[in-house]
Amino acid sequence: AQSVTQLDSQVPVFEEAPVELRCNYSSSVSVYLFWYVQYPNQGLQLLLKYLSGSTLVKGINGFEAEFNKSQTSFHLRKPSVHISDTAEYFCAVNNNAGNMLTFGGGTRLMVKP
Amino acid sequence: EAGVVQSPRYKIIEKKQPVAFWCNPISGHNTLYWYRQNLGQGPELLIRYENEEAVDDSQLPKDRFSAERLKGVDSTLKIQPAELGDSAVYLCASSSGTLSLGGDTQYFGPGTRLTVL
Numbered sequence: 001a002q003s004v005t006q007l008d009s010q011v012p013v014f015e016e017a018p019v020e021l022r023c024n025y026s027s028s029v030s031v032y033l034f035w036y037v038q039y040p041n042q043g044l045q046l047l048l049k050y051l052s053g054s055t056l057v058k059g060i061n062g063f064e065a066e067f068n069k070s071q072t073s074f075h076l077r078k079p080s081v082h083i084s085d086t087a088e089y090f091c092a093v094n095n096n097a098g099n100m101l102t103f104g105g106g107t108r109l110m111v112k113p
Numbered sequence: 114e115a116g117v118v119q120s121p122r123y124k125i126i127e128k129k130q131p132v133a134f135w136c137n138p139i140s141g142h143n144t145l146y147w148y149r150q151n152l153g154q155g156p157e158l159l160i161r162y163e164n165e166e167a168v169d170d171s172q173l174p175k176d177r178f179s180a181e182r183l184k185g186v187d188s189t190l191k192i193q194p195a196e197l198g199d200s201a202v203y204l205c206a207s208s209s210g211t212l213s214l215g216g217d218t219q220y221f222g223p224g225t226r227l228t229v230l
Contacts, residue, residue: 004155036221043117043204043221044156090155100169101146101219103155 002027002093004104012110015083021076021107023065023091033074034092034101035065044090050074061085086111115139117222119205125228131193134225138186138207145182146219147190148204156204162188163210192227200229 007022025031032051036044048059055067065076074091091104118137126132138145143164148156159178161169164185173180177196182188192199206219 009153034218041223041226043223044206045221046218049218092155100158100161103157106153106155 002031002095002100002102004091004093004102006089006091006104006107008107009105010108010110012112013081014112016080018079019077019081019085019109021089021091021109023074023076023104025072025074025091025093027072027093027095029095032094033065033067034094035059035063035074035076036090036092036103037061038088038090038106040087047076047089081109081111083111083113085109117205117207117220119203119222119225121225122223123226123228125230126195128197128229129194131191132195132227133189133191134203134205134227136188136190136205136222138188138205139209139220141209142207142220143185143210144208144217145188146206146208147180147188148206150202150204150224152201159190195227195229197229200227202226 003026005024013019034049035047037047038044047063048057050057050067058064063078067074088106088108090106092101094101120135145162147159150156160173160180162182165182180190202224204224206221208217208219
């Protein structure tokens with residue numbers, strides 16, 4: 001079985017400040033890791049994913065994430081956020097069998113002017 | 114390239130009524146997924162199709178939920194009869210299957226927001 005924990009349900013931050021959204025996972029097998037963003041009344045959009053290779057993954061909109069196998073984490077970061085980054089962010093894990101993409105509960109990023 | 118299309122976007126029904134959701138995946142995508150997203154939570158997989166075959170429906174409540182993907186393209190998810198607890202957003206996603214399945218990117222539609230009164 002696999003699971004994902006997003007430690008923060010809400011993260012308020014001022015515009016142009018850096019932000020980190022935390023994600024920890026558990027799985028008995030090798031995994032693939034994803035971050036999705038969901039804007040209000042819209043579906044999920046892929047920000048970035050880790051499949052293999054370099055543990056630092058760069059995605060769209062200036063986001064990046066680092067895979068840490070020893071800490072079973074995949075935290076999402078952005079050095080300077082914009083108002084437009086206000087959204088719900090979901091971390092997800094899938095295994096090599098590909099049977100199920102498991103999502104965390106989400107983190108609401110609220111960027112204040 | 115057109116994305117995943119879902120309809121309707123919103124649906125309000127009385128409990129015990131039937132309801133159906135429709136999904137058109139990205140052209141050429143063989144794998145189609147239905148998820149349910151409860152308020153304030155992440156999506157949960159209901160069923161996964163490879164072409165027209167349902168290969169993972171272990172999370173689908175089969176007493177009232179049914180799904181089909183005739184001809185391996187469009188898909189319909191049905192609830193009959195609906196209960197108050199079925200209020201949620203129902204998301205459809207598709208993937209190409211060009212990578213190993215676990216690493217394949219899933220592309221999501223905008224979802225159908227169901228309210229059961």
